Amino acid sequence: MTDEQRALAGEYVLGTLDAAERAEAERLVHTDAAFAAEVRMWRRRLDPLNAGIAPVAPPPGLWSRIEAGMDEGPAATAPGMVVELRRRVGIWRTATIAVTALAAALALTLFLGPQLRGTAAEQYVAVLDSAEGPTAILVEVDAGTGIVTATSIAAVAPADRSLELWYIGDGQRPRSLGVLDAVGSRIEVAIADIPDFSPAGAIFAITDEPRGGSPTGDPTGPVVLVGGLVRAL
């Protein structure tokens, strides 16, 4: 691990990274065992900073709000098919939580089957996944048709917010590809419209942004999902 990656792991736990750095850290947590161990070390070592804080009772009404949220959840508003897909993604995810992003993406490729197989042109896939929340977005890059497609398979934007998709080329600043608000929504972008696009080392990330997308053109909100691109079989 480089000194830079060590600092990245420490700042990731502190919470001081910007969106692009955080996307890189999330990618490394999923793909690099030494980096993941460094993150665990910092979580454990800094945890005593929470030890001395004096407890404060939350207001009595908060439990009923939580209880209401337990029943609602995003699943209740999604159509049956999507709930089923969400469940399958959940099972897939629990089963592969410890494996590399490559193996995880291959598992999903097999699971999605015919959609991705049977063509000669180069195809790539990224599963945007997070260590938190039951959410996932699938990004497919088809060099044959020249199209990048992102589909929300189990990700819902919070109220009055949008989920914005970013392409982060190796060593580049994030570039917005559009917003994906509801489960089932889809973005299609021509590869030709993404300057300097290269599948090698590419990362896709989803950030939580004001409705309609980031007002500045750069990510402003936290990264909720992130994934690297791998070659599909």
Place this chain on the structure above:
Amino acid sequence: MLANTAELQRLLTGTATGKRDAFRSLYAATSPKLYAIVLRICREPGLAQDALQETYLKVWTRAERFRAEEGSPASWLAAIARNTAIDAVRRRTDVALGMDEEGKSVIEEMAMATEGADVIDVQALRHCLSGLEEKQRDCVVLAYCWGSSREELAEKFDRPVGTIKTWLHRGLANLKACLGAAA
């Protein structure tokens, strides 16, 4: 106030299998601590309550992902609460910055810790934080406890963001060297 590790582990296992009574007991046992953590970062009760609600809904859906080798149940819960609160304040631009906090007060506070964390770990971190240069220590502690961003720290210390980044990196590297030696 905070139940012991074995008890929390039992409640978390119950929560993972969808037992509402276990989840409710987990909430009763841990929410005052988590609310304090979230409130320190959010500063505003409304925002902190939203963040605490989000925290427990995450715990409800993810309890089965807790792994004992990654730390104690209390530290796992605290990590989810901290991350949720930091995300909540980063989304908002109208939350007043806390400019008067100092890292030293937290180190003093840690001396009073009697529950939750391992006493040896607490003492090791106190010792190593006390040995850091003041600016490095304040940056690390303010970022961790108050969720300060690099930009907020730059404003507080009246230095460029790049300098803050350097302080954070040196602080973390020195802390790691000291903790490694103490372990």
